[in-house]
Amino acid sequence: MKYLKIFVDFIEKTKSYTDAEVGRLTRAMLSYANTGEDPDLRGNEKYIWDAMKVDIDHQRGAYDDLCRRNRINGSKNGGSQSVPVATEWERAGASGTQWGEDKEKKKEKKLIEDEEEDDEEEVSPRACDPVLRQYDKAATAIRAAYMASVGFPPTRGEINRLSMAAVSNGMVDLLAEAIDQAARNGARSIPGYALALLEEWSGQGIRTQKDLVRYQRIMQQAQDGDLSAMEAYEQLKGVN
Numbered sequence: 001m002k003y004l005k006i007f008v009d010f011i012e013k014t015k016s017y018t019d020a021e022v023g024r025l026t027r028a029m030l031s032y033a034n035t036g037e038d039p040d041l042r043g044n045e046k047y048i049w050d051a052m053k054v055d056i057d058h059q060r061g062a063y064d065d066l067c068r069r070n071r072i073n074g075s076k077n078g079g080s081q082s083v084p085v086a087t088e089w090e091r092a093g094a095s096g097t098q099w100g101e102d103k104e105k106k107k108e109k110k111l112i113e114d115e116e117e118d119d120e121e122e123v124s125p126r127a128c129d130p131v132l133r134q135y136d137k138a139a140t141a142i143r144a145a146y147m148a149s150v151g152f153p154p155t156r157g158e159i160n161r162l163s164m165a166a167v168s169n170g171m172v173d174l175l176a177e178a179i180d181q182a183a184r185n186g187a188r189s190i191p192g193y194a195l196a197l198l199e200e201w202s203g204q205g206i207r208t209q210k211d212l213v214r215y216q217r218i219m220q221q222a223q224d225g226d227l228s229a230m231e232a233y234e235q236l237k238g239v240n
Contacts, residue, residue, distance in 0.1 A: 004033040005059060009133065013048060013140050021045040025052065032056055047147040051140045131167065138163040138172045145179035150190060158191045171198045173208055 006029070014022045021043045028039035028049065033056050041049055139159050146154045154162075162179075166172045178194035178201075187193035206212050221227040 004030055004056065009136065012137065013051070014045075017044055017048075025049070028052075029056060033060070044148075047144045048140065050147070050153055051143045134167045134172055135163050138166045138175055141172065141175045142179065145176040146190075148176075149180040149183040154190075161191050162194060165195050165198060169198060169202050170207055171202060174198060174201060174206070174212060177209070177212060 006026075014025065017025070022045070024041065024043060025045040025048065028041055028045070029052055031037070031039060032053065038053075039049070142154055142159050142162050146152065146158075162175060166175050171178075175194070175198075178197040179190060181197060182190045182193035185193065201212060201215070204215055206215055218227065222229065222231075
């Protein structure tokens with residue numbers, strides 16, 4: 001690959017990482033795009049590497065398809081040429097060198113136009129659709145949370161199940177916390193436990209980490225006896 005596209009949501013995906021971790025991750029992405037060799041990441045950035053690798057592989061596939069189409073088109077154009085080269089020079093009213101340069105420029109222009117068209121086809125659906133962006137954000141959060149809390153990557157079915165529930169309920173920002181709690185409590189089914197938590201939090205009107213921290217503090221105070229049931233109920237109403 002001659003280039004690697006990094007979309008603006010990369011900022012959102014890496015907002016919890018330090019500048020050093022983001023720098024190592026970016027260098028690893030460029031190196032992988034160039035050589036195809038997996039990097040040896042040892043910081044927190046390793047938890048998001050699988051998601052970044054999928055994006056790069058997707059770009060590599062699109063780039064290879066583009067090159068293959070151009071080779072096929074070039075072969076077809078070359079095979080169908082029946083007019084002698086000298087006749088083409090005469091028609092162009094130019095020297096052989098000029099004609100060759102003009103031909104190369106046309107091929108280069110065609111390649112650039114094809115790349116731009118391919119980029120539009122590849123980027124526009126996800127870049128312009130807020131729901132698809134939320135799905136991508138959810139999938140990234142799930143992969144990172146699994147690697148950090150569970151110790152192994154999620155299956156595609158688990159990603160789809162959790163993403164659909166979180167996006168439909170507006171709970172994407174709490175996915176990582178739900179997965180972490182499921183792992184810490186030794187849940188037999190990580191997705192099932194996490195979804196139950198998200199449903200509970202959604203019923204309490206919790207949508208952000210700030211809401212969740214307040215909710216958990218009130219519940220802990222009620223459990224410790226620092227708040228009566230009525231006091232806890234009144235304070236929880238303020239969370240909604």
